[in-house]
Amino acid sequence: MTCIPKSKFHHPQLPVNELGLTYRDYEGSMSTLCAGCGHDSVGAAVVQACFELSLPAHRIAKLSGIGCSSKAPTYFLGKSHGFNSVHGRMPSVTTGANLANRDLIYLGMSGDGDSASIGLGQFAHVVRRQLNMAYIVANNGAYGLTKGQASATADRGSVMKGGKEVTDEGIDLVDLALSMGATYVARSFSGDKEELVPLIKGALSHQGFAFIDVMSPCVTFNNHQGSTKSYDYVREHMETVVSADFIPLKSEITTQSEPGVSQDVFMHDGSVMRLKPTDRNYDPRDRNSALSTIQQHSDKGEILTGLLYVDPNARHLHENINTVCTPLNELTQKDLCPGSEVLEGINESFR
Ligand SMILES: Cc1ncc(C[n+]2csc(CCOP(=O)(O)OP(=O)(O)O)c2C)c(N)n1
Numbered sequence: 001m002t003c004i005p006k007s008k009f010h011h012p013q014l015p016v017n018e019l020g021l022t023y024r025d026y027e028g029s030m031s032t033l034c035a036g037c038g039h040d041s042v043g044a045a046v047v048q049a050c051f052e053l054s055l056p057a058h059r060i061a062k063l064s065g066i067g068c069s070s071k072a073p074t075y076f077l078g079k080s081h082g083f084n085s086v087h088g089r090m091p092s093v094t095t096g097a098n099l100a101n102r103d104l105i106y107l108g109m110s111g112d113g114d115s116a117s118i119g120l121g122q123f124a125h126v127v128r129r130q131l132n133m134a135y136i137v138a139n140n141g142a143y144g145l146t147k148g149q150a151s152a153t154a155d156r157g158s159v160m161k162g163g164k165e166v167t168d169e170g171i172d173l174v175d176l177a178l179s180m181g182a183t184y185v186a187r188s189f190s191g192d193k194e195e196l197v198p199l200i201k202g203a204l205s206h207q208g209f210a211f212i213d214v215m216s217p218c219v220t221f222n223n224h225q226g227s228t229k230s231y232d233y234v235r236e237h238m239e240t241v242v243s244a245d246f247i248p249l250k251s252e253i254t255t256q257s258e259p260g261v262s263q264d265v266f267m268h269d270g271s272v273m274r275l276k277p278t279d280r281n282y283d284p285r286d287r288n289s290a291l292s293t294i295q296q297h298s299d300k301g302e303i304l305t306g307l308l309y310v311d312p313n314a315r316h317l318h319e320n321i322n323t324v325c326t327p328l329n330e331l332t333q334k335d336l337c338p339g340s341e342v343l344e345g346i347n348e349s350f351r
């Protein structure tokens, strides 16, 4: 419970990162989610990723909408900036914050209801604007917080807890993110920390819009037989097409990528995603082939996981609209209002 404070004590020999911080320093309040909820594992993976990247807490801003998934940021990165916004409106709040201060690392945490139902319009536009952020959806195919109604990602033909079959086509957010121009797209499972942590590290380091759809089962309302978002179903149907390892810029690359087995993709900031496609014909730098492969697998009821698409030459909103490198919130009155003479000159140039 959040009213029960977490103990600040930890084992004196816990490993520390480059900042001298332990994993515990990246945790948040005590979780109030149901025991076994996938969202807590997603939070733990975020903590692990930020610890391993040695990110200073004050450089991260975590934003969310409404839902159990959107509550989850309270339980990680307790020393970072945080904003719990309105249902489905996290993207526009993040856009405003990012435009005002481009120097922070933006982490959006959302649910499938938050992003694919009420927030679908906001989701589509934040992708096409290529906001520089990592956007995680903890996807359980249901509205957990309001007691288990089907969300827009629930698959057609799957059965909800009350016994009703879903009759509408489900929305695949990975598909949508790819079509709208996301430059880093991955899918994973809350129960697979080994796969998820490097994907989150890559997303936080990506200079562009990074999206991760995490299958994150709701143990209370959508973990029964007939659900396609339960722990059992996801475990039985997931197939990793490209496993990724993240090598930060500062680290020495000690081994060579093996030709035909793995490939190194150099990101904007010099860090490296080392990719191992399980299917030799799958190229995670080819958007069209990613789209068709995901579709083919989804038709067979399979869930393709791993880093599905990456554009190492990605651009983001600030580059597209050519803003100054200084964060806008640091500009002074003098920078913003250079005086009547300069204004006269600008007006003159339009005559
Ligand atoms: C504008 C508005 N409409 C509806 C709600 C009610 N509501 C709260 S959370 C939620 C759905 C949450 O589902 P999801 O985003 O999938 O998160 P989960 O709880 O499953 O993690 C709804 C419909 C609300 N809070 N605000």
Ligand code: SF4
Pocket: 032, 033, 034, 036, 037, 038, 039, 068, 069, 140, 144, 145, 217, 218, 219, 220, 221
């Ligand atoms: S209701 Fe579902 S989504 Fe919400 S905390 Fe419980 S298990 Fe998680």
